Amino acid sequence: MRGAAIVTGAAGGIGKAICRRLGEDGFHVVAVDLVAELDSVVADLEADGLAATPVVADLISVDGRALVADSVAGTGLPLTALINNAGITRDARLVNLSEDDFAAVIEVNLAAPYELSRMLVPTMAAGSIVNISSRSYLGSFGQFNYAMSKGGLVGLTRALALQAAPAVRVNAVAPGLIATEMSMAIPEEQLSKMIGSIPLGRMGDPSEVADLVGFLCSEKSSYLTGEVIVIGGGRSLAQ
């Protein structure tokens, strides 16, 4: 075993793929989410002989974060990877964005990874943290709250990279349009238009994001820290 790897937002499309990638790479996956579907995610991993522990926890609460730490201790393995993947959207144009929707996104997408990292980094003797940001951190119409949270996560990545070096490396991944349940809910016409603006001509697959995360958690990326890697099919270049 390469140690324990925490994956938050483990029941979502990208989260599931990351759990599988890290499980196949030899980590004991501590899969964290709020929803009951988590059990089936872990059952699928275990059916393939991969080591995983489900943790239903609300990462906004102190108790929820403590439960995650206890679950890592329960594996008997050192924590060597932390993937801050959990995130939500509450989209609206800035002039229509409510205080509640602003606060909810900032809490889940930024406060939770900040507090979780603050609690766990001192326990890590070595390893890698990967924060799942978004291409939206470059600016995204109708996503003032989401873009701010994902930009904040980039800032957290840079500061932690400096603080945790040399023992722990910290990087961010910023996915563009990925084929998850969330993006499949976009109206077909709008989705086609979005895909048309991607030079590679398609949505990304969650496994492609997971492969990048696997790389960042491996020795193959041993000289990388403090970076933001956009995985978006070239969308950041096209009109």
Next chain:
Amino acid sequence: MLIRCHRQELAAALASAGMPDAGLVFVASDQPGGWAGVGEELAEAFRLTKEAAALPAPVVYVVSNDDLLGRRGPEQAMVACGLLSAARTAALELAKARVPVNTLAIESGTDPTVLAGWTRALLEPDAPTGELVRLGTGHLGKALP
């Protein structure tokens, strides 16, 4: 013009720089403290920017170069980088109205009158939008935020 600035020397220079009547200048706090402070800082930026967007009026966020690169710790970095992404998003939303939204990054030794001059320029109707202007030389050869 609304100037939100907790640093006296910068606030004085900004107030005397002949700013346009309407707009927002939001100078990020140097020491937001723990999460509570970060959350309050981002929430205040949201509320004030929403008010400016409703007019619509131009916006300049002022952050630290060091914080964009995470040099002074996670709290300051989350605020600075969060504001930069928020400015890019607000710029997109106000582009049709031709109202600029920009970010200005300064160093500890930046002359307040220089900051005020650049701020005023970035609030002008013909200013660029969605841009990051970094004063000083500490960013040269370093990461592009």
